[in-house]
Amino acid sequence: MKDFYTELWQRLEGYVDKGLITEFEKCSIKAMCDKVAEALEFNFDNVQKGIGEIMRGQILEYEAKRIAREAAEKARKEVEEKVKKDKEKARKDVERIHIEAITNMISFGVPKDKILSKYSSELYEEALKLIEEDEKSLKKN
Numbered sequence: 001m002k003d004f005y006t007e008l009w010q011r012l013e014g015y016v017d018k019g020l021i022t023e024f025e026k027c028s029i030k031a032m033c034d035k036v037a038e039a040l041e042f043n044f045d046n047v048q049k050g051i052g053e054i055m056r057g058q059i060l061e062y063e064a065k066r067i068a069r070e071a072a073e074k075a076r077k078e079v080e081e082k083v084k085k086d087k088e089k090a091r092k093d094v095e096r097i098h099i100e101a102i103t104n105m106i107s108f109g110v111p112k113d114k115i116l117s118k119y120s121s122e123l124y125e126e127a128l129k130l131i132e133e134d135e136k137s138l139k140k141n
Contacts, residue, residue: 005033023065095123102127 012029015021102124105115115124 008033095126098123099127099130103130106131 009030012021012026016023016026098119102115102119106127112124
């Protein structure tokens with residue numbers, strides 16, 4: 001029976017690896033087998049001992065996979081969050097650089113239509129606000 005149980009686990013693991021069944025289905029089958037083993041335990045003392053040795057290994061293997069899966073998911077989320085923050089920072093940096101370029105163009109007398117041919121009106125307006133704020137702060141000092 002021990003050999004049968006071991007072969008069953010190897011086959012089920014192979015089915016999971018091939019995608020024929022899910023980890024959940026494998027664990028459901030395991031739970032049913034455990035119930036059978038528990039029932040047999042009352043009649044045969046050595047059954048539970050032999051099956052228990054196999055089950056402990058399978059449980060540890062399953063726990064190791066679960067822990068690895070959770071760690072991978074956590075790492076994936078952390079990477080996604082970092083990428084999201086980096087993208088936002090890069091977007092803001094590019095926007096700041098564009099506003100500075102527009103500010104410089106305005107200060108050198110580049111016509112508005114020339115600036116708007118390359119940059120959006122929103123960035124142009126932001127540059128104008130920045131120029132006004134700078135002029136106000138210079139007047140205060």
